[in-house]
Structures are given as C-alpha cells and as structure tokens.
Amino acid sequence: MNLHDEALQYHRENNGKLGVIAKAPIRNGYDLSLAYTPGVAEPCMEIHREKDLSFEYTCRGNMVAVITDGTRVLGLGDIGPEAAIPVMEGKAVLYKTFADVDAIPLSIETKDADEFIKTVRMLQPNFAGINLEDISSPKCYDIEDALKKEMDIPVFHDDQHGTAIAAVAATIGALRLVKKQLSDVKVVVNGAGAAGTAIVQLLLNAGVGHVIMMNSKGAMYEGMEMSRVNRVQESLLSKTNLNKEKGSLADVAKGADVLIGVSQPGSFTAEIVQSMKENSIVFSLCNPEPEISYKDAKAAGVKVAGTGRSDSPNQVNNVSVFPGVFRGAIDVRARQINEEMKLAAVYAISELITEEELREDYVVPDVFDKRVAPAVAAAVAKAAIKTGVARIVVDPEEVKAKTAARIEHS
Structure with a gap:
C-alpha cells in the first residue's frame, strides 16, 4: 500500500484524527450535580462577576x-473550507501531542475578509488563543x-510567524556553525508572500x-x-536591499551567505547555490517538494542545507514553534503574541544545540x-x-517544568 492509499485509510478508519474526552467523570448523581445542575451555576456566577475567571x-x-477559510491550503x-479540515484537525493533534494544548479545528465558509473577521471576533469567549491558518495572501x-x-x-497566523521563527532559528544555528554573525551576512529570501515577508521582518528584528x-x-x-507590491512588502522595502541590487535570483544570489526559499519547487539550481559565498547556507522550505533537495544542495557544495521535509537532516518546520509558543502564551494568559x-x-x-553538538x-x-x-x-512566557x-x-522555569510534565503524560 502506498502513502496515498494508506493516508486515506488512516483518516477513514479513524473518522478523522480528533475526538472529545471528558476530563471529569460522571459516575453517579453527585458527580452529575457537580458537573451540571445545580453545581454548574456556581462557576457561571463567578465568571459573570469576573470574565477572566473563564480561563480558570x-x-x-x-x-x-x-x-481557516480554506483559500490557501x-x-x-x-x-x-471542507477540504481544509484535515489540515486544521492535524494541527490540533500536533498542539496536543507536542505541548498538551487543546485545540479545535474550525473552517469558516466565507471568502470575505470582513465576514471572516466578524465571525472569529465573536468566538473570543471560547478560547485562550487563535491560530489562523491557510488563508490566502494578502488577505x-x-x-x-x-x-x-x-x-x-x-x-497568530502560523503560516507567517511560525515559519519565520523556525527559519530564523535555523539560520542562527547554521551561522553559529560557520562562525558568521547575522549582522555581517548577506541573506536572500526567495518568495515574498506571507511566509517570506514574515521571515524578512523577523530577520530584521534579529539584527x-x-x-x-x-x-x-x-x-x-x-x-x-x-x-504588484502589497502594503506589507512595501513596508519592508526601505529596510531591505539597501544597495538596490536588481535582477533574477541567479544574479542576486551571487556572493550571498544565506539563501532561504519559500517559493517554488526546483527554483534553486546547482549553479545558483554554487555562486554563493564560501560556507553557504541554504534552507529550501517549499513543501512537499523543496526549491532544491538536501542531497542536491550538499552535492553542489552547500555547507549547511535544510528543508521542510522530515526525511532529510535539518528539518525547518513550524511544528517546533507553535505548540510551545501557545503553551507559553496561554500559561500567562497573554493578550497577544508580540515581536519580543x-x-x-x-x-x-x-x-538548544550546544557549540559542541553543532554539525552540518x-x-x-x-x-x-x-x-x-x-x-x-x-x-x-x-x-x-x-x-x-x-x-x-508566573515563574518561566515553572512553565518549562510543567510543559515537560504535560508532554510526558499527554
């Protein structure tokens, strides 16, 4: 059985990937009186007096x-929206698996941005955080x-910020290995959509x-x-490409230290990566097929290569990001996720990787x-x-310890 058939069977047999499990058992009448009437009125009235008690x-x-609205899945x-549910459901499973965060997949049947905003806004009383996913750019x-x-x-729009956090973290790790500073290198980001612009902005914030x-x-x-420039791209133009280099990727990649792709499969050729500076770093994050495979990048002489795939070294994936980000945010009941x-x-x-552990x-x-x-x-946090x-x-070290314990027992 191939992956296509096995994936369909996996989802069909399980009727999806999520279910509901009650945290509080109801074994007798007293349990029922605590969970439902009359006992349930007590937390209702406490929350009525102080809305933030709904978090407790x-x-x-x-x-x-x-x-999601299913416009860019x-x-x-x-x-x-219906076809997007398996991805949203999968994301919810990852939240639970990697950080013991409960998550619910929701697909909204509208392509109108204002209608989408209004709908999500009205859902606020139910949640500690909102993960936006698979929504077309620039909407x-x-x-x-x-x-x-x-x-x-x-x-938190994870396609933007989760990807950016993963990419910048990998870039800093690779630069540590090759003994270069972020402030000194030339970085080229191929792709100026939601993920690309977020990567550029976070690189700027990182120095x-x-x-x-x-x-x-x-x-x-x-x-x-x-x-053909949207408002987010325009806001970055005064801070990027200060020498106003022009031309194609093949032109601009010459002499670059780092090349990050969030673009199209196969768009990084051996010739392009060979034109980069010594000890080059290439992260090809297009999924499922990268801009250049790990094997081909290494064969072309790239010092550090990585992709978004799990079958190659240096996987750059937002699975390393969003579970921990939301775990920390909701443990302090944060009102937002800011740049800091x-x-x-x-x-x-x-x-997390020590100097001694770093390898290509x-x-x-x-x-x-x-x-x-x-x-x-x-x-x-x-x-x-x-x-x-x-x-x-709260004590951040306590958040760390509790998160580790949650993962072990989830």
Missing part, C-alpha cells in the same frame, strides 16, 4: 482555535491585523545586516515599480526533541511578562 473554571484556559491552493495580513486590534487574546527579498519578477527594492515573544522563541530553539546536519533541533516545547514556552502583555505572572 472552563476549558477555555487551555483551548486554542485553529481557523498547503500547496493545494483554494480548495475550500491574511488584513485579517490578522484587524483581529489583533479587536481581540484580547493572542492571534540582520543585509537582506534582499525576491518575488517572481526578481529582486525587490525601494523605488521599484509598485503595481517571537524573538524569544527563535533564541530558545537556536540555543544538525543546526536545528529535531521536531521530536522533547526539550523544544518547554524551552519555547518558558521563553515566550518570560517575554510576555517582561513586555506587559501577560494577565498573570
């Missing part, structure tokens, strides 16, 4: 919604920005010295013809490394408290 007395305190495109920017402004819980953003027409720079929290996640991931095929932790989610959760977006103050 209900499942809301550990619940995230994974929400994986590499499949606009396949609709995804408007949706996230509006919801972040209107909601009092974290809203990159020279980054160039590429779209399908070539290098982007301030003053370029603007007919994202950077904290970057460094938490990149610093090991610059980023494995997604099954059980240290990752606790480290990320603690760092995110600490940053949330420091920046004043946490509702409650």
Whole structure:
C-alpha cells in the first residue's frame, strides 16, 4: 500500500484524527450535580462577576482555535473550507501531542475578509488563543491585523510567524556553525508572500545586516515599480536591499551567505547555490517538494542545507514553534503574541544545540526533541511578562517544568 492509499485509510478508519474526552467523570448523581445542575451555576456566577475567571473554571484556559477559510491550503491552493479540515484537525493533534494544548479545528465558509473577521471576533469567549491558518495572501495580513486590534487574546497566523521563527532559528544555528554573525551576512529570501515577508521582518528584528527579498519578477527594492507590491512588502522595502541590487535570483544570489526559499519547487539550481559565498547556507522550505533537495544542495557544495521535509537532516518546520509558543502564551494568559515573544522563541530553539553538538546536519533541533516545547514556552512566557502583555505572572522555569510534565503524560 502506498502513502496515498494508506493516508486515506488512516483518516477513514479513524473518522478523522480528533475526538472529545471528558476530563471529569460522571459516575453517579453527585458527580452529575457537580458537573451540571445545580453545581454548574456556581462557576457561571463567578465568571459573570469576573470574565477572566473563564480561563480558570472552563476549558477555555487551555483551548486554542485553529481557523481557516480554506483559500490557501498547503500547496493545494483554494480548495475550500471542507477540504481544509484535515489540515486544521492535524494541527490540533500536533498542539496536543507536542505541548498538551487543546485545540479545535474550525473552517469558516466565507471568502470575505470582513465576514471572516466578524465571525472569529465573536468566538473570543471560547478560547485562550487563535491560530489562523491557510488563508490566502494578502488577505491574511488584513485579517490578522484587524483581529489583533479587536481581540484580547493572542492571534497568530502560523503560516507567517511560525515559519519565520523556525527559519530564523535555523539560520542562527547554521551561522553559529560557520562562525558568521547575522549582522555581517548577506541573506536572500526567495518568495515574498506571507511566509517570506514574515521571515524578512523577523530577520530584521534579529539584527540582520543585509537582506534582499525576491518575488517572481526578481529582486525587490525601494523605488521599484509598485503595481504588484502589497502594503506589507512595501513596508519592508526601505529596510531591505539597501544597495538596490536588481535582477533574477541567479544574479542576486551571487556572493550571498544565506539563501532561504519559500517559493517554488526546483527554483534553486546547482549553479545558483554554487555562486554563493564560501560556507553557504541554504534552507529550501517549499513543501512537499523543496526549491532544491538536501542531497542536491550538499552535492553542489552547500555547507549547511535544510528543508521542510522530515526525511532529510535539518528539518525547518513550524511544528517546533507553535505548540510551545501557545503553551507559553496561554500559561500567562497573554493578550497577544508580540515581536519580543517571537524573538524569544527563535533564541530558545537556536540555543538548544550546544557549540559542541553543532554539525552540518544538525543546526536545528529535531521536531521530536522533547526539550523544544518547554524551552519555547518558558521563553515566550518570560517575554510576555517582561513586555506587559501577560494577565498573570508566573515563574518561566515553572512553565518549562510543567510543559515537560504535560508532554510526558499527554
């Protein structure tokens, strides 16, 4: 049986990947009186007096919604809300597996951004956080920005920020191996969609010295013809490609230290990566087929290569990111996930591998490394408290220890 047939059988036999399990057993009449009437009235009235107690007395305190409109699902495109459910459901399973965060998949049947925003906004009382997923660009920017402004819980578009955190963490790890500083290197990001722009912004926040953003027409720079530039791309042009290099990827990649792809399969040729500077770093994150395979990148002389695939070394995947980020955020009841929290996640991931452990095929932790989610959760919680977006103050080391324990028992 091939993967196609096995995947269909897996989903059909299990009727999906999620179910509901009651945390409180009801074995007798007294249990029933606690769980339902008359006992349930007590938390209702406490929450009526103080809404934030809903995080303590209900499942809301550990619940995230994974929400899409189905307009840009994986590499499949606009396949609709029903067809997006397996991905949202899979994401919910990953939340539970990697950080013991409860998550519910929700597909909303609208392509209208305002209608989507209104619907998600009205769901706020049920959740401690919102994970936006698989929404087409540039609409995804408007949706996230509006919801972040209107909601009092974290809203996080994982296709943007989860990917960016994973990519920047891997880049920092690779640079540590080759003894280069982020402030000194030339980085080229091929792809200026949601993931590409988020990677560029996070690289800038982390202190990159020279980054160039590429779209399908070539290098982007301030003053370029603007007919196909969205507002997020435009906001980055004054901070990137300061030398105003022009031309194709083959032109711009010459002499680059780092090349990151969030674009199209096969778009990095051997000739392109061979034109890069010595000790080059190439992360090809297009899924399921990368811009260049790990094997071909290494054969072409790349020092550190990585892809989004699990069957090659240096997998750069947001599975290492979003479970820990939300674990840390909801443990301090954060009102948002800000830039400081994202950077904290970057460094938490990149610093897990010691100098002695770094190798060409090991610059980023494995997604099954059980240290990752606790480290990320603690760092995110600490940053949330420091920046004043946490509702409650807890010891980040306690968050780390509890997250590790949750993973062991989930």
